[in-house]
Amino acid sequence: EPEVTQTPSHQVTQMGQEVILRCVPISNHLYFYWYRQILGQKVEFLVSFYNNEISEKSEIFDDQFSVERPDGSNFTLKIRSTKLEDSAMYFCASSDIGTSNTEAFFGQGTRLTVV
Amino acid sequence: GIQVEQSPPDLILQEGANSTLRCNFSDSVNNLQWFHQNPWGQLINLFYIPSGTKQNGRLSATTVATERYSLLYISSSQTTDSGVYFCAVDSVKTSYDKVIFGPGTSLSVIP
Structure with missing residues (x-):
């Protein structure tokens, strides 16, 4: 069964450093997402991406964050100048025709720890 | 935006028991997972169920879209x-083409 894959599964970084979280969505999907879950809290929407551009972003997704689809298969989330409060689980998801019409498939997550 | 509530927030079960988890939402939905x-x-996908009933082994789910709730049964x-x-x-x-999560139900099953 096709799946969304995320790498790395766990990343530890020093405060102030930049990190790139990587995702390979399901191959024929057109909509891509990043979500964040701070430990013990609910899963929060960060950004959606369609047709090579951001279609929507939450208030959490400020200038510290950026997303990119550098080639036909990868979808990345870059976090610049990381802060302690960026420590969280980050989930990538994809959907073929948008979640208004079909389900989203989530990756296994990347646990980011900022020290 | 749409509000999603889940109950109960926490649940402890003895192994072998059955349970029902509830999800209420404040607006009509095209997608519920x-x-x-x-x-x-x-995160493991269990069900995509914007309406109706589905079963997968010991788990089943029902969404009554007109009444804005969904139930997950664990037997x-x-x-x-x-x-x-x-x-x-x-x-x-209110949340076009993205899913909004509820706060979750934390389940502990004890032997």
């Missing part, structure tokens, strides 16, 4: 069912 987050933090619970159960919805009016 149930997820299980295991102790390692991974003959096992310790591996422990974790957090989330529902997530997409409402055309």
